[in-house]
Amino acid sequence: MLTGAYSGSTIQNYSYGVQAWHILHGLPWEMNEPEMVFLLKGAEKVAPASAKQKKRVPYTPDFMTAIKDQLNLSKPFDSAVYACLTTTFYTAAHLSKFVIPNLKSFDAVLHVKPSDIKHETDHNRLHFTIFHIPRTKVSIHGEDVSWSRQNGLTDPEAAFKHHLEMNTPPPNSALFAYRYKNGHRPMTKPAFLKALAKAAKSAGLKPHQGHGIRIGLTLEYLLRGVPFEVVKVKG
Incomplete structure (x- = not known):
């Protein structure tokens, strides 16, 4: 039974x-x-x-700001970590779409790359950035996720621009690849989560699980008054 x-x-x-x-x-x-x-x-x-899985504590803009304060954004790895955090948060995408399991698992056919980015403007003349996920569980042709500029220290546009300037990842490499020795190293999920946990502890906070990023954005948009159906579609 x-x-x-x-x-x-x-x-x-x-x-x-x-x-x-x-x-x-x-x-x-x-x-x-x-x-x-x-x-x-x-x-x-x-x-x-x-x-039963343990309940995930949601990330919040205040929690991400506290993490930012513990990162050294003049370093390639830390700038990639913060850009990855703000991008996954404001796109409401699964973390696995932007980071890879290990250093040897990057696949340009499956993972988001700098060449998968485009910028558009809606009918209200608001600018937003689209990231094309090449392939998902429900679509072999992939799906699009996006974010727009935000007020405050968690603005994904500013964080991503800084990452590109700092690391200049090649067009067909992992999106959050960072400078390492004489080349680039892709951002792995273990390295990303370890960096967030270390920063949270340094700020005197309890680390959150990775799934809490997506949960946090859902909560953030609902608190802003975004209709539930809109949040549902975005996520």
């Missing part, structure tokens, strides 16, 4: 997988939908604590 051993979302995914198998093979799916919803909710209630 899955109930009581796995999280509710895991059991739900299993049930959808079985349903998809029936549809794929042209077989009738005879489960009663209301009963399925009731059973899945019950499974979620009795899920063991070990199957």
